[in-house]
Amino acid sequence: MESINAKYVSQKISKTRWRPVSHSSLQQPDIFATGSWDNEENKVSFWSILNNGGSEVEDGFEGDPHLLCEQRHDGDVMDLQFLDQDRIVTASSTGAVTIFRHHQNTQTVSVSQQWVRAHRYPCDNAPCTGVVCSSPEIVTVGEDGRIIVFRADQEGVIRVIENADSSTIHAVTYLRTTEILTVNSIGQLKLWDFRQQNNSPSQILSLSGDRVPLHCVDRHPNQQHVVATGGQDGMLCVWDVRQGNTPFSLMEAHTAEMWEVHFHPTNPDHLFTCSEDGSLLHWETSSHVDMPSFLQGGRNSSMMSHSAVLPPGGNQSLVSAWLSGDSTKGRLETTHMLPSQTLPVNSLDVLGQCLVCGTDGEAVFVNRQVSV
Numbered sequence: 205m206e207s208i209n210a211k212y213v214s215q216k217i218s219k220t221r222w223r224p225v226s227h228s229s230l231q232q233p234d235i236f237a238t239g240s241w242d243n244e245e246n247k248v249s250f251w252s253i254l255n256n257g258g259s260e261v262e263d264g265f266e267g268d269p270h271l272l273c274e275q276r277h278d279g280d281v282m283d284l285q286f287l288d289q290d291r292i293v294t295a296s297s298t299g300a301v302t303i304f305r306h307h308q309n310t311q312t313v314s315v316s317q318q319w320v321r322a323h324r325y326p327c328d329n330a331p332c333t334g335v336v337c338s339s340p341e342i343v344t345v346g347e348d349g350r351i352i353v354f355r356a357d358q359e360g361v362i363r364v365i366e367n368a369d370s371s372t373i374h375a376v377t378y379l380r381t382t383e384i385l386t387v388n389s390i391g392q393l394k395l396w397d398f399r400q401q402n403n404s405p406s407q408i409l410s411l412s413g414d415r416v417p418l419h420c421v422d423r424h425p426n427q428q429h430v431v432a433t434g435g436q437d438g439m440l441c442v443w444d445v446r447q448g449n450t451p452f453s454l455m456e457a458h459t460a461e462m463w464e465v466h467f468h469p470t471n472p473d474h475l476f477t478c479s480e481d482g483s484l485l486h487w488e489t490s491s492h493v494d495m496p497s498f499l500q501g502g503r504n505s506s507m508m509s510h511s512a513v514l515p516p517g518g519n520q521s522l523v524s525a526w527l528s529g530d531s532t533k534g535r536l537e538t539t540h541m542l543p544s545q546t547l548p549v550n551s552l553d554v555l556g557q558c559l560v561c562g563t564d565g566e567a568v569f570v571n572r573q574v575s576v
Contacts, residue, residue: 207573211269215240215247217562219284222555232556237292238568239281246281248294248313249274250306253570269570275304275313283335287356291316293342295332299323301344303356317356323348334375336384345373345386351396365403375421379428387418387433395445409449420464425472430526434462434477442526452527458483463550471576473525476559478552482545484561488537489525542569
């Protein structure tokens, strides 16, 4: 906790993302973007955690994020994803999808492309709730139950699945190059294969019992069949899309809505979640009970876990540690990453050893020494 820097930013932060770094380099991320919500004027902002060679940063301490540039954003920023090093895509509560370009030589931001009212009802705008990018392709989902595919180099829309869902689609992620996953407000996880011309999901998975809304989804970076979701009840669900149509394991994570879940992109034995309850959790699983933990302080191994048994004929070494995660056997440990928080933590992102999160407390927290 000692390595966390808090920055008061005078706006409620709805989303935050690190600018991607080259996979071939060992460079740590140094720039992140934020989007705001519920403010008189919402903004997309770019921040740096570098000191630009100086020992002190203006109006801050060493290591504090400092503002590079910002641009007004119409509506709440519902989601935010980097398309590449210079461009970022936003999903707006107005239904618009916008590509912003960060000009690093002049530290300015401009709108490079926009699809106004991409998501809409017959007589009103519908919030665009989620976006995922695989340059130049952009996929968005919305409260209107539509899935829309764009290309950054084309003005028109590539494909629309009009009635993808009868309920709100809250989030979307790529499963594979031609497949996406969506989660909705009635507890369903749907797989869509863009190679198919019909507008029906190729698979539907759901939480049994109550239809608890799912708010977030992330795919394991190395094992595409392993997926994590979180929702209104604060539970962390891990799914194996190859095995059955219900979650493989359910873990009690938060006492209120879980807003985001992210596997660490290069060390997926680590996973991070944030919640309306004001907490940010770091989860670590290991394949070996005696594996030493890198986590220091605030450790908690008492989380409830209801894990399914290994599938018949399953090879333990080939099964993701998340599919055998069981806190009662010491396989799963959790750490609270923030000091006592009362206001919601709406968004997080992790890259390398750097973690950033944004809150309704008009603050951004950055940790540059995450143990992964």
